[in-house]
């Protein structure tokens with residue numbers, strides 16, 4: 620448990636990180652974009668989560684911590700290697716979520732690099748190209764050093780909370796709305812979706828298990844499918860994170876004179 624001096628140091632470090640190592644992606648596409656992401660990757664996310672997207676012709680991003688493979692989390696089974704291979708074969712994207720599902724804000728640089736190397740090796744075994752990797756901070760816990768390291772290693776890094784992106788996104792601190800059974804964010808999905816449509820922004824959502832009943836960090840298959848259908852009905856593109864960045868980059872550069 621950090622003492623109050625280390626807590627203060629962490630707060631300052633995170634505040635500094637908000638303004639450092641930014642990679643700004645201007646949002647100038649003709650329509651809004653919504654990305655559905657799954658953290659830790661419980662087995663139910665591989666099945667019901669993937670299906671909720673696939674039924675609508677869409678795909679998602681699954682942030683994998685290799686150390687949770689074949690393990691239990693919150694009493695629920697996590698993914699197997701076979702399930703991750705099935706996701707890739709169906710066109711979903713796998714991202715990195717550290718290997719041990721550990722807070723990255725309190726690790727030394729060497730410890731963090733080791734965690735990330737280990738997970739990159741795990742994902743490479745499944746055929747994931749390290750150059751295409753996107754990252755999600757476990758528990759959303761980032762700080763100055765972690766952002767410095769992750770900004771060099773990953774195409775994007777996602778924190779937790781913060782709503783939707785309007786006008787621009789910082790690829791090294793992407794925000795997310797939590798689609799959890801227990802409501803945790805100030806705004807709700809429908810409001811954020813409407814704003815994403817209006818501002819042609821980029822809304823990233825995340826959840827964990829996808830089952831009925833879900834854990835407090837998960838969502839039911841029905842509600843998830845409704846959220847996907849609502850994004851498409853509102854005219855948004857539903858794209859996993861790499862595909863979303865590719866799509867948004869096409870519009871980001873100023874047109875040639």
Ligand SMILES: [Zn+2]
Pocket residue numbers: 658659716720756757758
């Ligand atoms: Zn996590």
